[in-house]
Amino acid sequence: MLELAFVCVIKAEFEGMFSRVVVLLVLFTYVVCGFVLQKQGTPLRRSAFLMSSSGNVMPSTTKQIALQSLKSLGLMAGPLAVTVLGLQQQRADAKLDYDQKEYENRPNKQDQAVTYNGVPPDFAAVRADIANMIGERADKGPTLVRLAWHSSGTYDKITKTGGSQKGTIRFKEELAHGANAGLDIAVSWLEPIFKKFNKATDLSYADLYTLAGVVAIEKLGGPKIPWRAGRVDSFEVSDVTPDGRLPDADKGNPMATAEGLRNIFGRMGFNDQEIVALSGAHALGRCHATASGYVGPWTFTPTTFNNQYFVLLKGLQWVPANSKAITKFQYADPSGKLMMLPSDIVLIQDGEFKKYVDIYAKDQKTFFSDFAAAFQKLEELGCENLFTV
Numbered sequence: 106m107l108e109l110a111f112v113c114v115i116k117a118e119f120e121g122m123f124s125r126v127v128v129l130l131v132l133f134t135y136v137v138c139g140f141v142l143q144k145q146g147t148p149l150r151r152s153a154f155l156m157s158s159s160g161n162v163m164p165s166t167t168k169q170i171a172l173q174s175l176k177s178l179g180l181m182a183g184p185l186a187v188t189v190l191g192l193q194q195q196r197a198d199a200k201l202d203y204d205q206k207e208y209e210n211r212p213n214k215q216d217q218a219v220t221y222n223g224v225p226p227d228f229a230a231v232r233a234d235i236a237n238m239i240g241e242r243a244d245k246g247p248t249l250v251r252l253a254w255h256s257s258g259t260y261d262k263i264t265k266t267g268g269s270q271k272g273t274i275r276f277k278e279e280l281a282h283g284a285n286a287g288l289d290i291a292v293s294w295l296e297p298i299f300k301k302f303n304k305a306t307d308l309s310y311a312d313l314y315t316l317a318g319v320v321a322i323e324k325l326g327g328p329k330i331p332w333r334a335g336r337v338d339s340f341e342v343s344d345v346t347p348d349g350r351l352p353d354a355d356k357g358n359p360m361a362t363a364e365g366l367r368n369i370f371g372r373m374g375f376n377d378q379e380i381v382a383l384s385g386a387h388a389l390g391r392c393h394a395t396a397s398g399y400v401g402p403w404t405f406t407p408t409t410f411n412n413q414y415f416v417l418l419k420g421l422q423w424v425p426a427n428s429k430a431i432t433k434f435q436y437a438d439p440s441g442k443l444m445m446l447p448s449d450i451v452l453i454q455d456g457e458f459k460k461y462v463d464i465y466a467k468d469q470k471t472f473f474s475d476f477a478a479a480f481q482k483l484e485e486l487g488c489e490n491l492f493t494v
C-alpha cells in the first residue's frame with residue numbers, strides 16, 4: 106500500500122525528467138534492499154518496520170542492519186524528495202506563469218519614466234524573443250493572440266477612439282473589463298521583453314502587444330501577417346475606453362448573438378466575411394473556467410493554427426454541454442472533449458455567416474489569406490503614422 110501511495114504521489118506531482126529519475130532511484134533502492142532482506146529471511150513487510158518501536162523484528166547480522174538502514178533511508182528520502190522537488194517545480198511554474206512583481210512595477214502611469222529617445226528598436230530581435238518564449242511554452246501563444254485582439258478590438262470607427270494605438274490594455278482599469286479576464290498574465294509575460302528593449306530604444310507596449318499576436322500566429326503554423334510599427338503609448342488612464350466594447354459569447358438566443366457580433370464588429374468596421382475569418386483564431390487555445398467561465402478547447406490541435414475550427418464546426422454534431430464542471434451554457438462535441446461558444450455555433454446557424462464557414466472549412470489557403478488581411482486591419486484600427494520595419 107505504502108509503495109502504491111508513493112507511486113501515485115510521483116505520478117501526480119512530477120513532470121520533470123530529473124525529478125522522476127531521482128524518485129525512481131530512491132524507489133529502486135527501497136525495493137532492492139527489501140528484496141535482499143527477504144531473501145535472507147527477514148520478511149519484506151516486517152523489515153519495513155525495523156526502525157519502529159515494536160522491537161520484534163530486529164536484524165541479526167551487520168549486513169542486514171546496513172541493508173535495513175539503507176532501505177529505511179530510501180523510505181524516508183522518497184517523501185522528502187517528493188516534497189522538496191514538488192515545491193521547487195511549483196516555484197518555477199509560478200515564476201514562468203505570472204511574475205506579479207514585474208507586472209505591478211510596469212511603467213504604466215504618467216509619473217513613471219519610460220524612455221522615448223528616438224531610437225527604433227531592433228524589431229527582429231524583439232520578434233526573436235517573443236518566438237523563443239512561445240518555443241519554450243507553445244500554450245502561451247494563443248493567450249498572446251487574444252491579448253493582441255483585445256488590445257485592438259475596442260476601436261470605434263465613429264468616435265475614432267480605442268484600438269491598439271495607445272497600449273491601454275496594460276492599465277489595470279482596462280484589464281479589469283469582464284472580457285479581459287486572464288489577460289493580466291499575458292501582459293506580465295511580455296514585461297521582461299518590454300524592459301529589455303525599452304531601456305535603450307522606443308519600443309512601445311502597443312507595438313509589443315500587437316507584434317506578439319502576429320509572431321504567435323506565425324510560430325504556431327499560421328500565415329505571415331504584415332505588421333507595421335509606430336504605435337505610441339498613452340500614459341493617461343482616461344484613454345481606456347468604456348467596458349463592453351468586445352463581443353459577448355452569448356446574448357441568450359442565436360438571433361441576438363448574431364446581431365451582437367454584427368454590432369460589435371461593425372463598430373470596428375468589419376463585415377460578415379471578416380467576422381467569420383477572424384473567429385477562425387479559435388483554432389488556437391482554450392477557454393479557462395478561471396477567466397471566462399467557459400471550459401475547454403475548440404480543436405484537438407490548440408497550439409496549431411489551421412482551419413480545423415471550421416472543419417469541426419461544420420463536421421461534428423454539437424449539443425448543449427451537460428457536465429457539472431461547466432457552469433455556463435456552451436456546446437460539446439460527441440467525444441465531450443471539445444467545446445464551442447454560442448457565438449461560434451451561430452456561425453453555422455446564420456446563413457450569411459455559414460457561407461464563409463463552408464469556404465474556410467474546404468480551403469485553408471483562402472482562410473489563411475483572408476485571416477491575415479483581417480488581422481492586420483484589426484491591429485491597425487485607429488493607428489496613425491505606422492511604418493514598415
Ligand code: HEM
Nearest residue numbers: 247248250254352353354383386390391392393396397448
Ligand atoms: C467572435 C467573437 C468572439 C468571442 C465571443 C470570443 C470569446 C472568447 C472566449 C470566451 C475565450 C475564452 C477566454 C478564456 O477563458 O481564457 C476566447 C479565447 C480566445 N479567443 Fe476569442 N472570442 C471572439 C473572437 C476572437 C477573435 C476575433 C480572435 C482573434 C482574432 C480570438 C482569439 C482567441 C484566442 C486565441 C483564444 C484562446 C486564448 C487562450 O487559450 O488563452 N477570439 N475567446
